[in-house]
Amino acid sequence: xxxxxxLKRLVVAIPSLVIASLIIFTLPRLLPGDAVQLxxxxxxYGKDLDDLRHKLGLDRPIYIQYFTWVGQIVRGNLGExxxxxxxxxxxxxxxxxVTLLLAAMAGGFSILIGIPIGVLSAVRADTLRDYVxxxxxxxxxxxxxxxxxxxxxxxxxMWWGWTPHxxxxxxRRNPTAHVLQFILPGFILGIASGAAIMRLTRAMLLxxxxxxxxxxxxxxxxxxxxxxxxxxxxxxxxxxITILGIQFAQIFSATVIIESIFxxxxxxxxxxxxxxxxxxPVIQGINLFVVSIIVLINLLVDLTYAVLDPRIRYS
Amino acid sequence: xxxxxEAVAPVESSREPWAxxxxxxxxxxxCRHKPLGALGGFLxxxxxxxxxxxxxxAHHDYDYSxxxxxxxxxxxxxxxxxxxxxxxxWSRVVYGARVSVTVGFLTIALATMVAVAVGxxxxxxxxxxxxxxxxxxxxxxxxPYLIIILSLMAVLGPGxxxxxxxxxxxxxxxxxxVIRGAALSVMQNPYIESARAIGxxxxxxxxxxxxPNVMATVIILATIGLGGVILAESALSFLGLGVPPPxxxxxxxxxxxxxxxxxxxxxxxxxxGLAISxxxxxxxxxxxxxxxxxxxxxxxTGTGPGR
Numbered sequence: 001x002x003x004x005x006x007l008k009r010l011v012v013a014i015p016s017l018v019i020a021s022l023i024i025f026t027l028p029r030l031l032p033g034d035a036v037q038l039x040x041x042x043x044x045y046g047k048d049l050d051d052l053r054h055k056l057g058l059d060r061p062i063y064i065q066y067f068t069w070v071g072q073i074v075r076g077n078l079g080e081x082x083x084x085x086x087x088x089x090x091x092x093x094x095x096x097x098v099t100l101l102l103a104a105m106a107g108g109f110s111i112l113i114g115i116p117i118g119v120l121s122a123v124r125a126d127t128l129r130d131y132v133x134x135x136x137x138x139x140x141x142x143x144x145x146x147x148x149x150x151x152x153x154x155x156x157x158m159w160w161g162w163t164p165h166x167x168x169x170x171x172r173r174n175p176t177a178h179v180l181q182f183i184l185p186g187f188i189l190g191i192a193s194g195a196a197i198m199r200l201t202r203a204m205l206l207x208x209x210x211x212x213x214x215x216x217x218x219x220x221x222x223x224x225x226x227x228x229x230x231x232x233x234x235x236x237x238x239x240x241i242t243i244l245g246i247q248f249a250q251i252f253s254a255t256v257i258i259e260s261i262f263x264x265x266x267x268x269x270x271x272x273x274x275x276x277x278x279x280x281p282v283i284q285g286i287n288l289f290v291v292s293i294i295v296l297i298n299l300l301v302d303l304t305y306a307v308l309d310p311r312i313r314y315s
Numbered sequence: 316x317x318x319x320x321e322a323v324a325p326v327e328s329s330r331e332p333w334a335x336x337x338x339x340x341x342x343x344x345x346c347r348h349k350p351l352g353a354l355g356g357f358l359x360x361x362x363x364x365x366x367x368x369x370x371x372x373a374h375h376d377y378d379y380s381x382x383x384x385x386x387x388x389x390x391x392x393x394x395x396x397x398x399x400x401x402x403x404x405w406s407r408v409v410y411g412a413r414v415s416v417t418v419g420f421l422t423i424a425l426a427t428m429v430a431v432a433v434g435x436x437x438x439x440x441x442x443x444x445x446x447x448x449x450x451x452x453x454x455x456x457x458x459p460y461l462i463i464i465l466s467l468m469a470v471l472g473p474g475x476x477x478x479x480x481x482x483x484x485x486x487x488x489x490x491x492x493v494i495r496g497a498a499l500s501v502m503q504n505p506y507i508e509s510a511r512a513i514g515x516x517x518x519x520x521x522x523x524x525x526x527p528n529v530m531a532t533v534i535i536l537a538t539i540g541l542g543g544v545i546l547a548e549s550a551l552s553f554l555g556l557g558v559p560p561p562x563x564x565x566x567x568x569x570x571x572x573x574x575x576x577x578x579x580x581x582x583x584x585x586x587x588g589l590a591i592s593x594x595x596x597x598x599x600x601x602x603x604x605x606x607x608x609x610x611x612x613x614x615x616t617g618t619g620p621g622r
Contacts, residue, residue: 019454027470135351138603142595144546146553147588150569154577154584253461257550271462272554275469283466287458294457 009302013295020291021073024284025066069284078285081274088285091270098168098266099255101179105186106193106251107244113194115237118201122236123228125206133198140195145254148188149261166263185262189254193247200243205236238309245298252290345608352604358597365409366416373406377563386580396582399573404582407563408590414564415594418548419541421479426486427537433487434494435525438502439517449495455488461550468556478557482544490536497532501525531609538605542598549591565591 060068072079078088121133157163169177208214209232217227255268263269267286274282335343346353365372374394375381380401389396395404437448455463467481501507502525510520551557552566560567568587577584 015450016454016457019451020457023454024466027466131351135600138599139592139596142542142546142599143592144549144553144566144588144595146550146566147569147584147591150574150577150584150588154581157578158581249457249459253459256461256465257554260554272465275465275556278469283469287462287466290459290462291457294459298457 005306006303009299013299017292017295020295021070021288022066024287024291025069027284027287073288078289079281081279081282088282088289091282092267092286092289095265095267095270098264099252099259099268102182102186102189102255102259102264102266103248103251105182106189106254107248109187109190110193110197110247110251113190114197115201115240117194118198119205119228119233121198122202122205122209123224125202134202137195137198140191140198143191145188145192146257146261148191149185149258152184152188153261168263168265181262181264185258185264189251189258192254193250196243196247196250197240200240201236204239205232208232208236238305241301241305241308245294245301248297249294252294345604349604349608351600352607355597355600355602355604358593359601362412362594362597363416365412369410369413373403373409375403375406377407377410378402378561379406386576386583388580389582395586396580398568398583399576399580404568404586407568408565408586411563411565411568411587411590412594414552414558414562415545415548415591418475418479418482418558419544422482422486422544423537423540425479426483426490426540427533429483429487430490430494430536431526431529431533434491435498435521435529437491438495438498439521439525445495449492452488452492455485456492460485460547464547464551465554465556468551473556473559475558475562478548478551482547486540486544490533490540493536494529494532497529498525501528504528535602535606535609538598539602542595542602545591545598546595 076089078092080087081091084091117133117137121130124130153163153166169181205228209228214227214232217231222231252268255266256272257268258264259266259269260272267290271283271286273279274286346356381397381403382401384393384397385401386399387393387397393403393405395408397403398407433448433452437445464481464485467484468477471477471481507520507524510524515523548557549564549566549569552564553570555567555570557566558564560571565587569584573583
């Protein structure tokens, strides 16, 4: 049953991936013609215009270009940087762990912030505490992360003469400092997602608290702790899992900015540098990689959802 | 019974002569029942006034350097202080509202038109067309929003028009999905079937019956979307891929050459960021309250692009 469901979901995911790959493939080809000329002058990547077009594979019919590109990807070749001449896969190898650790911390913080506040807000619905929590959640969705990061860097320096460490400490040199350097950027990244999770937790828990079996639990004389945390929260949290996929995409986006501010050599910064240098093969490669990861995460989320909630048929 | 009539009648007659217009009463009702939404509406109003009246509200031109007042702290003369190029920050923040409002409203207008056309047609026609459209929308949605806009901007090059185009594509994809859902539920109503039974054409059914009934959804999506677009615009401008200088955008005021001076002049960082936060906060609050009032079913559909 599970296997059939998995197969079905995979089949459904394929068209999305194909369309996404088409979009990614088309992007650099929307470039105005003189961009190739620019690439030639700036990077001396080819002998002349025709040679460069040939190297970029731009001289062949468009559908052949696409299939060649897809063929390369299937064999694990995401392209080659115009600047460093290293393959995208090679470059990603050293940067992916940084971004993954950062994203994992952000995800952890967002759950630590979102679920407890969401529960408190739902249990004390329409009290002052609830209003404050809800307003804070909307504020959390409204405050730009790059502003918070900027304030975190400049304000403590002014008040106490302390600045968070900017730059990157490698794991081999100092394992503790390596992990610690992610806490601040991870927390800032987690705020927006935490706010989204809080809002959904509150809404879902309110829904569950209204159900009959919860009333039964109350009338058995169970304490509030038990009713809320043991009986209700479990069912309320299941839908929250569904937005984790979206939140992960959101966190991924934000790493582009946060990694640049905190000078962490992750995937987001890599992409941003590639964009500034107009390194199109790298942009294409990273985009495809990120989209595949997100499709995969959404698939995992769906599966977890189906496993956690037996009412959901594998259909 | 008699007491009831007595109690009601005088109120009615006393109200009659200076009865407020319906719109005003609706607004007053909204403010009383949704104080947080009203606060959001107020913030939005302040922002709109700033944008429209910038030349009168600002003390100087946004690019004007005031001789001998470099990095002055906030004072009566310079409300928000001055920056490293001796420019009045208050004036720059006021003019910055213009960029946010322009990008925000144009993007939402464009995105909404596309989203209504795509969403309603997808729901109404159904079948293979619906399937194809939904696949494309899904594919767009599986991109992290900032990454796709950054890539688009890298290809198109910075500029106001390019920014609006790439942001609206993204917002349109998100909204088309929600509007399709709303249109599908509207089409379950018996009045659609009646319209068909009396021989109304497709165009008439869509324009007279389906579209007006998804307008609540459209308005809510637009309000919350505005906050998201302003946030995205500021992020892109912060990265240098948004609105090009010399136009002052709140995002770009936090970036660039001024960054190295911010430890000595923190007001350069505080006020533009505060402006972004309050503007987005205002739209989100207003959108949330509108959703509760107009269409409670939409709860949990998220706010803005990528959320």
